[in-house]
Amino acid sequence: MSWFEAMEHHDYEELVLCQDRASGLKAIIAIHDTTLGPALGGTRMWTYASEEAAIEDALRLARGMTYKHAVSGLNLGGGKAVIIGDPRRDKNEAMFRAFGRYIQGLNGRYVTAEDVGTTEEDMNLIYQETDYVTGISPSYGSSGNPSPATAWGVYRGIKAAAKEAFGTDLLEGKTVAVQGVGNVAMRLCKYLYEEGAHLIVTDIHKDSVKQAVDQFGAKAVDPADITGVDCDIYAPCALGGTINDDTLKQLKAKVVAGCANNQLLEPRHGDKLHEMGIVYAPDYVINAGGVINIADELNGYNADRAWSKVGEIYNNLEKIFDTSRTEGIATYIAADRLAERRIELMKNTRSTFLQNGHHALSSRRLRG
Numbered sequence: 001m002s003w004f005e006a007m008e009h010h011d012y013e014e015l016v017l018c019q020d021r022a023s024g025l026k027a028i029i030a031i032h033d034t035t036l037g038p039a040l041g042g043t044r045m046w047t048y049a050s051e052e053a054a055i056e057d058a059l060r061l062a063r064g065m066t067y068k069h070a071v072s073g074l075n076l077g078g079g080k081a082v083i084i085g086d087p088r089r090d091k092n093e094a095m096f097r098a099f100g101r102y103i104q105g106l107n108g109r110y111v112t113a114e115d116v117g118t119t120e121e122d123m124n125l126i127y128q129e130t131d132y133v134t135g136i137s138p139s140y141g142s143s144g145n146p147s148p149a150t151a152w153g154v155y156r157g158i159k160a161a162a163k164e165a166f167g168t169d170l171l172e173g174k175t176v177a178v179q180g181v182g183n184v185a186m187r188l189c190k191y192l193y194e195e196g197a198h199l200i201v202t203d204i205h206k207d208s209v210k211q212a213v214d215q216f217g218a219k220a221v222d223p224a225d226i227t228g229v230d231c232d233i234y235a236p237c238a239l240g241g242t243i244n245d246d247t248l249k250q251l252k253a254k255v256v257a258g259c260a261n262n263q264l265l266e267p268r269h270g271d272k273l274h275e276m277g278i279v280y281a282p283d284y285v286i287n288a289g290g291v292i293n294i295a296d297e298l299n300g301y302n303a304d305r306a307w308s309k310v311g312e313i314y315n316n317l318e319k320i321f322d323t324s325r326t327e328g329i330a331t332y333i334a335a336d337r338l339a340e341r342r343i344e345l346m347k348n349t350r351s352t353f354l355q356n357g358h359h360a361l362s363s364r365r366l367r368g
Helices: 003-009 051-071 093-105 120-127 147-166 183-194 206-216 223-228 245-250 267-275 289-299 303-311 313-327 331-347 350-356
Strands: 014-020 025-033 043-046 077-084 175-179 198-202 233-236
Touching (some): 003 051, 014 093, 025 051, 025 093, 043 120, 051 077, 051 289, 051 331, 077 093, 147 183, 147 233, 147 289, 147 303, 147 313, 175 183, 175 223, 183 198, 198 206, 198 223, 223 245, 267 331, 289 303, 313 331
Parallel strands (some): 175 198, 175 233
Antiparallel strands (some): 014 025, 025 077
16 A cells, blocks of 8 residues: 555545754654644654654554544644654754754644653754744743643543443542553552552552552552452553453453553454443543643643643543443444544534634744
């Protein structure tokens, strides 16, 4: 399949290849759909096995952002960028500034942010060349690290899922198995602990596990055992694909809700959760807090307003659970349908956006 055929299959709008020989920059920007507004999505830096793998990742991630924004009620489209390279060895100032100039050349059709392999400091370098970047340092009037907002949104989402499964969103006394305790999940554990939930945790990094045990009284288990423990809620917060044929045979939880991306190994595993009567909070809905928070920067960042919007993840999931019950479909399908319906409703206004110049983000400066 050619790249044009791949783009036509899911109706992508644009694929941009960027290179700067002096700095070593090799990057791809994928824009999936801008019906709802400019495409927002982070820049990932990774050691891809091939250039084709990097392009495929950018395309896949961009489409995911379209759905995340649509179902979250944001007036944004889906985009993503990847930089080919080792984030531990290959970064330099010139690389990110060159990349910033490419973003500036898109004139607001794409807005970036940090992602796997990139940091707030990298975004600051991009900001030297373009306004179309979020997640820069708070000293510039920005929101900074998105992890706290992501954790808060996941916590709110877990409460919504608990209400659907147990008839109450109170988590006191509930046992939550947390797979992976990185930056987001550690903050999530704090919220759960403060409400009185019992925690079972695992991670490949023993120091992170120890921190959760010491601070929150968590019980530690081996990574291979986490999906089979006795618990009320399973929270996948590290690797994707942990809902699969093998783990579904072990799962004892009544709720699956966590901050990891791509939690279902295949869509059919979401159907199986539905058949088993397990409430699944679709990953791109429950983990949208970070992008909801940074999206507020486009209006001049206000933390209270942004966090209030993040809290609405609870309401978004209630709509999805209601659609799932009413239409007799799995929750991941319900989420997709709600996103697609919103985009379809807006398609007729696309020409108005373009004619009136609303499609490009207006330039804003946070300096000073």
